[in-house]
Structure formats: structure tokens, C-alpha cells
Amino acid sequence: xxxxxxxxxxxxxxxxxxxxxxxxxxxxxxxxxxxxxxxxxxxxxxxxxxxxxxxxxxxxxxxxxxxxxxxxxxxxxxxxxxxxxxxxxxxxxxxxxxxxxxxxxxxxxxxxxxxxxxxxxxxxxxxxxxxxxxxxxxxxxxxxxxxxxxxxxxxxxxxxxxxxxxxxxxxxxxxxxxxxxxxxxxxxxxxxxxxxxxxxxxxxxxxxxxxxxxxxxxxxxxxxxxxxxxxxxxxxxxxxxxxxxxxxxxxxxxxxxxxxxxxxxxxxxxxx
Ligand SMILES: C[S@@+](CC[C@H](N)C(=O)[O-])C[C@H]1O[C@@H](n2cnc3c(N)ncnc32)[C@H](O)[C@@H]1O
Numbered sequence: 001x002x003x004x005x006x007x008x009x010x011x012x013x014x015x016x017x018x019x020x021x022x023x024x025x026x027x028x029x030x031x032x033x034x035x036x037x038x039x040x041x042x043x044x045x046x047x048x049x050x051x052x053x054x055x056x057x058x059x060x061x062x063x064x065x066x067x068x069x070x071x072x073x074x075x076x077x078x079x080x081x082x083x084x085x086x087x088x089x090x091x092x093x094x095x096x097x098x099x100x101x102x103x104x105x106x107x108x109x110x111x112x113x114x115x116x117x118x119x120x121x122x123x124x125x126x127x128x129x130x131x132x133x134x135x136x137x138x139x140x141x142x143x144x145x146x147x148x149x150x151x152x153x154x155x156x157x158x159x160x161x162x163x164x165x166x167x168x169x170x171x172x173x174x175x176x177x178x179x180x181x182x183x184x185x186x187x188x189x190x191x192x193x194x195x196x197x198x199x200x201x202x203x204x205x206x207x208x209x210x211x212x213x214x215x216x217x218x219x220x221x222x223x224x225x226x227x228x229x230x231x232x233x234x235x236x237x238x239x240x241x242x243x244x245x246x247x248x249x250x251x252x253x254x255x256x257x258x259x260x261x262x263x264x265x266x267x268x269x270x271x272x
Pocket of ligand 1: 114133
């Protein structure tokens with residue numbers, strides 16, 4: 001039997017990560033996904049639910065690591081003093097820039113950088129809150145969490161997957177593909193506990209039902225979960241969607257999943 005204290009949670013996280021059913025994406029792959037990710041997240045409940053939990057202070061500066069198209073940076077910038085939005089995908093930052101311009105926002109600074117870059121060299125200083133939402137695209141989780149703490153004056157917040165997170169295991173079953181979600185938030189919590197940090201934990205659940213303009217949009221809203229969809233899998237994706245769709249009076253459709261999307265909100269103070 002192994003004692004809890006002897007478990008190297010960071011190593012275990014790295015090992016489990018190699019088994020997950022979707023591939024690690026580099027910045028070019030995120031570039032390709034930027035337009036569809038931005039579209040899919042524009043009217044997702046995620047931002048409103050997270051901001052309600054976050055309770056941002058007007059005086060705050062926030063560093064949003066892996067900000068994507070500004071899912072959180074845009075609404076946050078209306079609630080806090082300023083936001084630094086950091087991402088290694090140029091196309092995600094382009095989406096952010098369009099939204100900033102459309103909304104006439106001038107308190108967001110975009111930084112094109114990776115988790116592993118020297119943030120000091122990029123001119124990123126310490127912020128009141130350092131946030132990483134659904135963006136732990138790193139090889140060394142313990143190092144990323146430590147880096148967040150070094151850049152935080154007050155608090156750190158991580159939004160991490162619970163189980164399958166946004167993925168639907170039923171979709172993988174329908175395609176006949178094996179599904180391994182890889183390590184989830186419990187590894188992050190254990191790494192923090194071993195660092196002597198006792199974070200607060202909360203959960204977000206949403207999107208068990210999601211409305212789409214039409215079937216085509218519903219297909220795109222599910223197809224992103226699977227890398228390299230091929231041949232017969234496209235037909236199977238169609239069956240999966242059709243089995244879950246109901247028509248609404250206005251011509252739109254609603255897709256109902258068995259399980260909602262679930263994320264953990266892990267938060268701690270850097271001042272003890
Ligand atoms: C799933 S999106 C999340 C975006 C946003 N935080 C949200 O919650 O909607 C993940 C983002 O993390 C970025 N990302 C992934 N790995 C990264 C890395 N190593 N360095 C910087 N950004 C990264 C991607 O480019 C992408 O924009």
C-alpha cells in the first residue's frame with residue numbers, strides 16, 4: 001500500500017494525461033479552432049455562472065491566462081479596473097481584439113505568450129487575481145500553479161474539468177471510440193494540498209440542454225469534441241444528435257444530454 005504523502009500527484013497527472021482521448025493542442029491547432037470556439041462560447045452560460053461565483057472587485061487587476069477569445073476577459077473588463085489577457089494563439093487574440101473594438105473596451109491588454117514564456121520579459125507584472133479557466137495546457141501542472149501564485153498579489157482561481165467536463169462520454173460511445181477523460185480537478189487539488197494550500201472548491205453545471213439555430217449548428221456544437229472525425233463516424237454523429245434533438249416552435253432545436261457539463265472552481269489566497 002502506498003501512503004498518501006508518497007504519491008507524486010504531479011507525476012501521476014502527467015501519466016494520466018497521456019491516456020486521454022483527445023490530443024494536446026499546440027497554438028496552431030487553437031488558431032484553427034478560434035472562430036468556432038468564439039461562436040460556441042458567445043452565448044454559453046459559463047461566463048455568467050463563473051462571474052457570479054467570482055464576485056470580482058472594481059479595484060482588481062486580473063491576469064487571464066489562456067484567455068481564448070475573451071470569454072471571461074470581455075465581461076470581466078466591465079467589472080474590474082483592468083485585465084491582462086494572455087494566450088499563445090494569435091487567432092484567439094484576434095477574436096478578442098474584434099470583440100474589444102465592437103464593445104469599445106480599452107482596459108484590456110492582450111499579451112501573445114505561452115504558459116512557458118518568461119512573463120516578466122513580456123511586460124506582465126503581478127495582478128490582484130490570476131485566473132486560468134479551462135486553459136491548463138501545460139506539461140507540468142505544479143510548475144504552472146506555482147507560476148500563477150508568483151504573479152498573484154491576492155488570489156488565484158483555476159477552472160478545471162470534473163470528470164468528462166465539456167465532453168459527452170455518450171458521444172464517444174455512439175461513435176464506437178474508447179473514452180478516457182484524463183486527469184481532472186482532483187489531481188490539481190491534491191497537488192495544492194501537498195504544497196500546503198487548502199483551496200476553496202465550488203462547481204459549475206450547465207449545458208445539459210442547449211439550444212441551436214438548426215441541426216447543422218447542433219452537429220458543429222458536438223463535433224468539436226472528437227479529433228479527426230472520419231467516414232462512418234460522421235453518420236454516427238448524426239444519429240447521436242438526432243436522438244437528442246427536439247424542435248422548438250421558433251424553428252430552433254434543443255439538444256439534451258444525459259449529463260451536464262461540469263467544471264470545478266478552485267480558488268485560494270496567496271496571503272495565507
Ligand atoms: C478551452 S480555451 C479556454 C479559453 C477561455 N479561458 C475560456 O474559458 O473560454 C483554452 C485556451 O488556452 C489557450 N492555451 C492552451 N495552451 C496554452 C499555452 N501553453 N499557453 C498559452 N495559452 C494556451 C488556448 O489557445 C485557448 O485559447
